[in-house]
Amino acid sequence: MNPTYFLLLIYIIVCTLIITYWAAKHSGTTKQYYIASGTLTGYQNGMAISGDFISAASFLGVVGMIALRGYDGFLYSIGFLVSYNVVLFLVSEPVHRLGKFSLGDVVCSRFPGQKMRLIMAICTFIISLLYMIPQLVASGFLLRLLLDLNYSVSVLLIGTIMTIYVVVGGMIATSWVQIIKTVLLMSGTFLLTLIVLSNFNWDLTLFLNKVEEGTPLGEQFFLPGHLFNIPIEFLSLQLSLVLGTAGLPHILMRLFTVRNTYEVRKSLISATWIIGLFYFMTLILGFGTVALLGYEALIAKDPTGNLAAPLLAKVVGGDFLLAFVSAVAFTTIVAVVSGLAISATIAFSHDIFFHILKKGKTTEREQVRSARITAFIIGLLSTLFALRLESINVTSLVSMTFTVAASSVFPVLVLTIYWKRFTSVGAITAIVSGILASFIFVVLGPYVMNPSDGLFKTEAIFSLYNPGIVTIPIGFLGGILGSLLSKRIKQKETDFNSFYIKAQSGYSSRGES
Template sequence: MNLTYFLFFICIIVCTLIITYWAAKRSNTANRFYTAAGSLTGFQNGMAIAGDFISAASFLGIVGMIAISGFDGFLYSIGFLVSYIVVLFLVAEPVHRLGKYSLGDVICSRFPSNQMRLIMAIGAFIISILYMIPQLVASGFLLRLLLDIDYSISVLIIGGLMTIYVVFGGMVATSWVQIVKTVVLMSGTFLLSLIVFSNFQWDISSLVDRVKEGTPLGEDFFLPGHQFDNPIEFFSLQLALVLGTAGLPHILIRLFTVRNTLEVRRSLISSTWIIGIFYLMTLVLGLGTVALLGYETLIAVDPTGNLAAPLLARAVGGDFLLAFVSAIAFTTIVAVVAGLVISATTAFSHDIFHHILKKGKSTEKEQLKAARWTALGIGLISTLFALQLEAINVTFLVSLTFVVAAASNFPVLILTIYWKRFTQIGAITGMVSGLLASLLLVILGPHIMNVDGGWIVRDSVISLYNPGIIAIPIGFLGAYLGTIFSTKRKQSTEEFRQFYIQSQTGITSRRESS
C-alpha cells in the first residue's frame, strides 16, 4: 500500500474515531444511545438517512451496471428513489409518533404483547444481519482489490470499526459517521462528474458519441433491455425496490432521531434530494467509464463491473484520485454496516432483553449496558461469519433484503396503521408468512439452486431471481387470512379510532394519557 492510500485511510479512521469519542460522552442514556435523544435536525437526519441507505452496492454496483448495460442500470436506481415517496406518504409520520426506539414499539402500540414484539424483533434482526454480512464480505473483496491487503484483515478492520462506533457512540456516532459519509460521497462523486465532463469539453453529445464507441453495444447502448430481458423478473424487482424501503428497519429507526414530524418530513425530503442527485451523478460516472476506459478494460479487471468508479478515478485523476475514491467506498461501507449493527442491536437489546426478558423493568443503566454488550456481540459474530464466507458468493443477499422487508415488515406496518379489522394474529401470520415465503423462494430460486455453480446443483424450482412479485402478495395474504380466521376478540372500533388518531396526529386520548 503506498503512502497516499495510507494517509486517506488513516484520515477517515481517525476522523470517525474522534466522532465516536465525542459521541461516547453524549451516549449516556438509553434514549441517547438508541435515538440520539431526537437531537438531529431534519437536514442532518436526511444526510444520515442517505448515508444509511446508499450502500457500496449502490455506489460501485450501479456505476458498474450503467457502464455495462446502460439504461437498465439507471432504471434500477430510480426504483430506490421512488421508494422514498412510499415511506413519506404511508409510514414515516405514524412510525415516528407510535414508536420509541424500534419497529416493535410501533406495532406493539396497537397490539401490545410479547409474541408480537418477539416476531418484530426477529424480523428486524434477520433483515439487518442478512444485509450486513454480504456487505462485510463485499468490503473484504473490495479492499483487497483496491489496496492489496488481505481479505481477513479488511473484514477485521471494517467489522472492528463498525463495532467500535456503535458500542461506544451508539446512535450519535452512527448518525455522524453517516453524515460525514454523505458529505464525502456527494462531494467526491460531484468532483469526479465534473472531471468527466471537463474531459469532453463540457459537451454532452461528444460524451454520448464516445460512449457508443466504448461499448460493444454501440448505438444500442442507450436502449433498454440489456440487463433485464425477462419482463416479469424486472417488474418483480421494481416492486421489491419500491416497497422495500418502507420495511427496512435500519432506515425506519432513523425516523426516531428527530424531534417532531415536521423534522421527519424534512429528513425524508432532504434525503430524497440527496439520493436523486446522487443517482444522476452515478449516471455520469457510468457513462464516463465507458467513454474514457471502454467496456473491455472494465470487464478485464472485474467482470461484475464493480470497479468502474475506482478505475474511472485512476484514469482521469491518477493514483491520488483513486485513493480518494477508495476512501469514499470505504466510508460508504462502514457507515452502512454501522447503521445495520445499531438496528440489530435495538431489536435485540430493547425489544428482547428490556421488554421481553426484563418485562420492561430494567433500569436505564442496565439497558445501556445491555445495548453495548449486544452491539459488541453482534459486531463480533457478524465479523466472524464474514471471515468464514470468503469462498462463498453471498452478494445476492443484498437484493434479497428488499424482498424480505417488502414481504414481511411492509405489509404488517401498513395494515397495523391503516386497517381497522387487523388483529394481532394477522400481524404475526403476516410477518411469519412474508419472512418464510421470501426466504423459501430464494432457496428454491436460481440464486441457490443453479446447475451453474449454485449452492445446490440442480435446476431451480422457481425461475425468478427476484421473487418479490410472489413473496409480497404472500405477506399480505398471510396477514389477511390470519385476521379473518383469528377467533380472539377483535379491537373495538373505538379502540382503533383512538389508535388511528394517535398515529395520524399524535393526539392521545385523555383516557390513555391519564
C-alpha cells in the same frame, strides 16, 4: 499499500474515532444511545438516512452496471429513489408518532404483548443481519481490490471499526459517521462528474458519441433490455425495490432520531434530493467509464464492473483521486454496516432484553450496558460470519433483504396503521408467511439452484431471481387471512379509533400528544 491510500484511510479512521469519543460522552441514557435523543435536525437526519441507504453496492455496483449494461443498470437507481415516496407518504409519520426506539414499539402500540414484540425483534434482527453480512463480505472483496488488503484483514478492519462506533458511540456516533460519509461521497462523486464532463469540453453530444465508441454494444448501448429481458422478473425487482425501503428497519429507525413529524418529512425530502442527485451523477460516471476507459479495459480489470468508479478516478485524476475514491468507498461501507448493527442492537436490547427478559423493570444504566454488550456480540458474530462466508453469493442476500422487508415488515406496518380489522394473529401470520415465502422462493430460485454456479447444481424450480411479485402478495394475504380467521379469538388490542387518531395526528385522549 500506496502511502497516499494509507494516509487518507488513517485520516478518516482517526477523525471518525474522535467523533465516536465525543459521542460516547453523550450516550449515557437509552434515549441518547438509541435515538440520539431525537436531536438531529431534518437536514442532518436526511444526510444520515442517505449515508445509511447508499451502500457500496450503489456507489460501485450501479456505476459498473451502467457501464456494462447501459439503460438497465440505471433502472436500479430509479427503484431505490422512488421507494422514498412510499416511505414518506405511507409509513414515516405514523411510525414516528407510535414508536419510541424500535419497530416493535410501533406494532405493539396497537397489539401489546411479548409475543408480538419478540416476533418484531426477530424480524428486525433477521433483516439487519441478512443485509449486514453481504455488506461485510463485499467490503472484504472491495478493500482487497482497492487497497490490496487480504480478505480476512479487510473484513476484520471494517468489523472492528463498526463495532467500536456502535458500542462506544451508539446512535450519535453512527449518525455522524453517516453524515460525514454522505458529505465525502457527494463531494467525491461531484468532483469526479465535473472532471469527466470537462474531459469532453462540456459537450454532451461528443460525450455520448464517445460512449458509443467505448462499448461493444455500440448505439444499442442506449436501448433497454441488456440486463432484464424477462418482463416478469423486471417487474418483480421493481416492486421489491419500491416497497422494500419502507420495510427496512435501519432506515425506519432513523425516523425516531428527530423531534417531530415536520422534521421527519424534512429528513426524507432531503434524503430524496441527496439520493436522487447521487444516482444522477452515477449515470454520468457509468457513461464516463465507457467513454474514457472503455468496456474492454474495465472487464479486463474486473468482470463484475464494481471497480468502474475507482478505475475512472485513476484515469481522470491519477493516484490521488483513486485514493480519495477508495477512502470514500471505505467510509460508505463502514457507515452502512454501523447503521445495520445499531438497528439489530436496538431490536435485541430494547425489545428482548428490556421488555421481555426484564419485563420493563431495569435501570437506564443497565439498559445502556446491555445495549453495548449486545452491540459488541453482534459486531463480533457478523464479522465471524463474514469471515466464514467468503464464497457466499452477495447479490442473492441483498436481493433477499429487500424481498423479506417488502414481504414482512411492510405489510405489517401498512395493515397495522391503516386496516381496522387487522388483528395480532394477522400481524404474526403476515410476518411469518412473508419471511417463509421469501426464503422458500429464493432457495428454489436460480440464485441457489443453478447448474453453473448455484449452491445446488440443478435447474431452478422457481424461475425468478427476485420473487417479490409472489412473496409480497403472500405477506399481505397472510395478514388478511390471519385477521379474518382469528376474529373470534379474544385478543389483546387497543381501541382502533384512539390508536388511529394517535397514528395520524399524534393526538392521544390521555393527553400524550
